[in-house]
Amino acid sequence: MSLITTLARLEAVSSGRAQPAATVRHRHLSEHPLVFVPLTTAGEAGAPLGALVGTDRDAPRLLVVPQPRDRDQRFAFLAELADVVLPYIDAYGESVETAERSETDPETGKRVKVEVDLCTDAPQLIVPSRAGLDLVRLLGRSMRFRRTAEQEPEAPHPAPPRVPLLGRWLTHFGERARVPGSALLLACTDLLSRHWATGQSSLEDQHLGALLAWIDPPGGESGAEAAHRAERARDERGQLLWPPAGPATDPAFDNKLLAPAIERYDRARTALAAAEDGVEADDRSGEVTAAERRIRDLVEGCTRPTWDAVWRSLDLLRALPEGAHVEDRWTRDRWSFTGHRDRVLAGEPPQPRRDDAVTAAGKLATREREQARLDAQEALDDPLVMAGRRLAGEAFAGEVTDVVMAYGEGRRPSPRPLVTVRTDDRPHLDERVKVYRSLGGKPQAAEFVRYEDGEAGDGTGGGGALVVLRVVDKMGRGKEPEEGSVPEKGDRVCFTLFEHEQRGGAKLPDPERTPWTHGGPPVAAEGPPAADPVTEEDLL
């Protein structure tokens, strides 16, 4: 955490309200995000208890598993989830535009441009918290190897038809969420804490209710009080007024409300199964319905406040103007989405349990590159982020005090003007260190030459250091630099020591050519990957 963020947190403490940690919105927000507020059963590996899901804030779809240990009910839940999520995803897969991508020609081995489809927009999934991201990944893993009755008619407990496909999509979303700056799947708490600094620790910021209370405290209350209430307040039955954002439920809720309700449901079902005639069965099925109704009410009571909080968070975030580079990163998300759509359409098998060496190395390289890209782009988009970089000595801003025309020593003299910048910042400059500034959206490079001395405190306006730079590119082909390509005296400029655009790293071999040091080429599996073994007591 930079000192600037620390300061913002401390100011939040003293003012009682969250302070801005960004001046623009650094993540893309879809016009129609799909919000997913899941709940799980404690102690089970992600066994769902219920969820609110949908794109309409006023009409979420409530999905409930009245008896989480019942495999058929879990499958019914997943099938219903697939009915909501898959049409939403498919709708984005249909509208495409033509884009260019460079590919390696298999015959000549050269890089050539090919025209491919790129989806014009991509779906966006929003979950309340980081634990929700993990659950999406877990649900994806639990579903993508399932077999449907169509695939394996003999196998016991076949999964409903679209469940394995949903598993593949959720896995893709979960993997994409690990790429810094991506926005296909976002956690609401991450979004909010990226843009606001609260007066509590980042650990406590994981609580959506408390975080939101700091940012937007209701009715003149201080953020600290509102957050405390959101976190701790319980009603006379000992239940939290603000249920946790999940997916884990509060133990008091489990023990006092949910467990008796599930027990009642089980009893009603046993009684129904034992009914001897139609009249009795009618009565008893009424009881089952009532018991189920009760569980549905409990789950809805637990998820609805979170659902509303997520939408309120989205309102707050939408009020911020979008950063200039956000669109560029969203385009990468669209590529990612299109790529997976194509793999599904091509009938490729689900993502493997473990990546092979080359794929794993590729993913890591991507994440590192995207992290560097995100860091650079956020700084360029947002003066507050840039302030942090300036404080860290990775950038400096100041006024141009002098420009001296000079030329390179090559055969054709090209312009290499010397620009003197007065700055109060303390960049870590060394001889011939490259620095960059943004010129019409493109980076222009310059080299550090020397510090000018004797100038500080000469009465022309404050102290600071005088930095002499030699501009080296983006000035056109002629002998004279193009209009506006060299800073002029009196201009405010901001140079960074980090590069603005990221180059790809060394190319990795194809998976079939994995060297023996890394386990050799992956062994081609016969047929689709094995389904998880099914045991009697297994869950999910």
Next chain:
Amino acid sequence: MQPKPLDARALAALAANPGCRRRALLDGAGVDKTALADALGAPSAFGQSQFALVRGNSFEARVKADGGAELLRLVHERLDPAAAPPGSAAVPDLSAVGPEGRTARTALALREATGTGTWALLDHPMLALDVAGSVAFLEPDAVVVHPDGSWTVVEIKSFPMLDGSADAAKVGAAARQAAVYVLALERVAAQLDPAPEVRHRVLLVCPKDFSNLPAASAVDVRKQRAVTRRQLERLTRIEEIADTLPEGTCFAPDLPPEELTAAVEAIPATYAPECLAACELAFHCRARSRGEGAVTSLGRSLRAELGGLTTVDEVLAAAHGRAGDPDDPAVAALRRASALRAEALGGAPC
């Protein structure tokens, strides 16, 4: 009030915040911190869902079924494949009256099983560990005696091991807990001659993927063992803390809240946000820490950045130039940060 004995989880948490005298004393004295927190009006948020409990117990029962055949098979496969496969193993009866009795019974069973050249499984043995001047009784899920006479701690957890990997935070917590057991077992081993080896690789057993089948992995706890040993040794002796308290200090939850608060406040605490996940009193300490404006309530890392400035007001006064020595590097950095932040928020061109 019944004293509440220390358990491995509490010990591991204690080692996570060794500077906290409040916790050391209250735990050492066997004060029920949950009841204390309720009485102070800042109830703890810990509790276990009965669903988790049922699932955890049924999984453990399954792992230990048939005289621990499956468990021993996993120990053999993961930790000691060179030894003879465990056909039938001794499962000594460890029941006795009271924790002291069970501890003695466990020590005896361990002594008897060692050197017989066969496998033995101790189901829920009881171990004693001297912590900062008071005895803690610990109950590992199981201890296995190998044919070569060495001992292994087994930890059974109900979080899943998915495709061979589990949640790193949970595995870390399990390893810290197991390290405490290893330390306690080493004390028992030291009393035997020749002292048997306590293996530093423990066996972590979790449900495999989404099933109820056990999957196991060996976890090296040398690092956790070293850390825990060091922390436990440097825990301030409880008598020394107690000596600094006023005469007659009492932590009975039925005292009036003011008296109780005063009693608790008499022992200094070291609150950090991490406490929220580990200590029953955390909400009380947090309220106090915030009330004092301590910057640590926002995170430990802040302290490192802010040098000698420990309260929110001090830091802000220094940042805004109202106080502080401008030659102090922390103050100078704060002022620069404050100026840069103001400039950025003021919309100055960049």
